[in-house]
Amino acid sequence: MSMIGSDFLKTAATLVVDEKSEANLRSAASRAYYAVFHESMEAIPDDHAPTGSQLKSSSSHECVIQGLLAWGKSLTPGREYARLAGRDLARLKKIRHVADYQLSDTFNLLMAEEAIAVARQTIGNLNAAKSRYATSGTTN
Amino acid sequence: MTQLRQFTERFSSEPLLDVLNVPDIQAAMTQFCVSEDELRVCQREAFALLREKKIRASYINFEAMDSPDTGMIIFAIRVPGSLKQMMELDAELGERLFQVWPEPSLNRFWIGFERDYDA
Numbered sequence: 089m090s091m092i093g094s095d096f097l098k099t100a101a102t103l104v105v106d107e108k109s110e111a112n113l114r115s116a117a118s119r120a121y122y123a124v125f126h127e128s129m130e131a132i133p134d135d136h137a138p139t140g141s142q143l144k145s146s147s148s149h150e151c152v153i154q155g156l157l158a159w160g161k162s163l164t165p166g167r168e169y170a171r172l173a174g175r176d177l178a179r180l181k182k183i184r185h186v187a188d189y190q191l192s193d194t195f196n197l198l199m200a201e202e203a204i205a206v207a208r209q210t211i212g213n214l215n216a217a218k219s220r221y222a223t224s225g226t227t228n
Numbered sequence: 229m230t231q232l233r234q235f236t237e238r239f240s241s242e243p244l245l246d247v248l249n250v251p252d253i254q255a256a257m258t259q260f261c262v263s264e265d266e267l268r269v270c271q272r273e274a275f276a277l278l279r280e281k282k283i284r285a286s287y288i289n290f291e292a293m294d295s296p297d298t299g300m301i302i303f304a305i306r307v308p309g310s311l312k313q314m315m316e317l318d319a320e321l322g323e324r325l326f327q328v329w330p331e332p333s334l335n336r337f338w339i340g341f342e343r344d345y346d347a
Contacts, residue, residue: 150335157334160326175322178338182302185293198345202311209315 093126097207104200114187114195117203121184124177124210128152131173131214132159133221153177159217165224166217173217176210256292260301260336266329267303270339273324274305281317283307286344303339308347317341 096119103116129143129152136158138151153174160171183203186193257264278285287306293299307314318341325332325339 153335157332161331171326172319172322174334175325175332175338175340178300178334179318179340181300182293182304182338189293196345198311198343202343205311205315209319 093123093128093130094211096120096123096126097204097211100200100204100207104197104204108197110195113197113200114191116200117187117195118184120200120203120207121177121180121187124173124180124207124214125149125152127211127214128156128173128177131170131218132156133164136162149181153181164221166220169213169217169220173210173213176206176213180206180210252292253290256301259294260292260299260333262301262333262337266333266337267339269329270325270332271303273328274321274339274341277317277321277324278305278307283309283317286347289342300335301337303337304342305340306342306344306347308344311343314341314343 100116100119100123103112103119106112129137132138132152132155136155138148138155142148142151156170156174156177160167160174180203183199183206186199187195187203256262257267275285285305285307289302289304289306291302291304293302307317309317321340
């Protein structure tokens, strides 16, 4: 792998600092979502992870949220952080939808900053979930 | 759709949901397989939290996003305050929702707080 999901978050942060054009702000929100999407795929333990064919389908975004919720529902360590991450990924999905598809709607700096802040929080929850899962003696 | 209609009518005097949109909301809920029970239970928890915190919702946005990869129903309650306050409030709601509705259909339905940027 030449990069990791959270690298997209650095790109998002750069986009809101540099030229604050609406295209940049929308792109920042979209990158923030994908940072969490990819970090989530990496974090979900194998027994809850979407299959390869699911990830290649049009419902791959749904499957990742489902994977986090399945982890959150299971009696495995890190579950409480996993389910919060699943909820925040759904929030980011909504923000990304507005950023990528609803071009006639207002999209400003505050909205892009919200996406980045939620993404940071979600990656923090994913890391906490992974850490608890790993230290429980279960391999990820 | 009695409960949803009652909810909508209750707030129709505010700049919130329009009762005329109820058939559209019903169609969206059917399309995304979201039950009225889930909507009702989650709404009740969200507004109970607002009452506890003495926060008044400034706007409610009920939206069906239809796209190949991100289709879902959104019930966003906009609240005044900072981004940090909104995120803390929403995290608390998230914890509570998992208690009252342990198997949420989050890939199809999201209810939560959004920052009211105009407040």
